[in-house]
Amino acid sequence: MSAPAYAFVIPALDAEDQIAEVVRELAVAAPGASIVVVDDGSQDATAERAREAGARVVRHPVNRGKGAALMTGLEAAHRRGAKMAVTVDADGQNLAHEALRLAEYPAPPESLVLGVRDLERDQAPANSQVSNAISNVFLSAFTGHRLADTQCGLRRYPLPRTLDLGTRDRGYAFEAEVLLRASRAGIPIIQVPIEVYYPPPGLRQTHFHVVKDPSRIVRRVLKTLVYTRLSPPKVRGGGE
Numbered sequence: 001m002s003a004p005a006y007a008f009v010i011p012a013l014d015a016e017d018q019i020a021e022v023v024r025e026l027a028v029a030a031p032g033a034s035i036v037v038v039d040d041g042s043q044d045a046t047a048e049r050a051r052e053a054g055a056r057v058v059r060h061p062v063n064r065g066k067g068a069a070l071m072t073g074l075e076a077a078h079r080r081g082a083k084m085a086v087t088v089d090a091d092g093q094n095l096a097h098e099a100l101r102l103a104e105y106p107a108p109p110e111s112l113v114l115g116v117r118d119l120e121r122d123q124a125p126a127n128s129q130v131s132n133a134i135s136n137v138f139l140s141a142f143t144g145h146r147l148a149d150t151q152c153g154l155r156r157y158p159l160p161r162t163l164d165l166g167t168r169d170r171g172y173a174f175e176a177e178v179l180l181r182a183s184r185a186g187i188p189i190i191q192v193p194i195e196v197y198y199p200p201p202g203l204r205q206t207h208f209h210v211v212k213d214p215s216r217i218v219r220r221v222l223k224t225l226v227y228t229r230l231s232p233p234k235v236r237g238g239g240e
Contacts (some may be wrong), residue, residue, distance in 0.1 A: 006103045006156070007034035007082035009073030010055070011066050012090035016044040022088065023053035025096035030103065036076045037090075040069040046090075056080075067167070067174025078159045083109050085162075089153040098194045102156045107190045110161060112182045114147075115154035115194040122196050139176055143183040148191055150176060161187060173219070 008026050012019050019037065026035050037050040041063030051057045058076050060069065070087060077085040086103045088094045098115065107113055119129045128151075135150045155175070165181040167174060182189060 004033045006084040007077035010037045011069035013040045014042045015090035018092045020049040020053040023055045029096040029100045038069040038073040065171040068170035094154040110158045111188040113156035113190045115152045116149040
């Protein structure tokens, strides 16, 4: 049996409590798939737990940001021969069977495939719903796609096309910048409804700041427009 054409990439920061379970569930869902964990300068045992669970671990000695961790993971997946990389958050919110569904979704391998959450149904925090809605409106206007979830970490990136986009941001705005540059590069953007798991409020862990990070996303989009010297396109209709 040949190895899958995709790899899973997990950016992780101080995730020792969840990372082993996330890796093991992916390994069960997709036997033989490569699982790359990028330990982005954790101060705990994230790297050790991920390695023990069977992942290949790449470690940043210091925290460099989610975008930097994603780029490191995408590069590692590409070097291992993957044509696509499915990114999965380390906090356990992204379900393994949904990650596998995105990996095997019948879209061309050169497509950027986005997981789309139903935040109200899955009982996401209210401030996260507001933050995502603002980002959706702003990025939809500048990508030309009606984007329903611009902050979901569960995505399928085409390789090596994503690596060649010339992204500059290495924080949370990286994912927004990819959307903008992918749309400009003519990469198809496909949106797939998914389910996610939100733990009870007292158990939720995130490094995303619901005020600062959307502001950074807006700034990155504006900067990217300046870099590429492009004006906003017309918004396209259905089929996204």
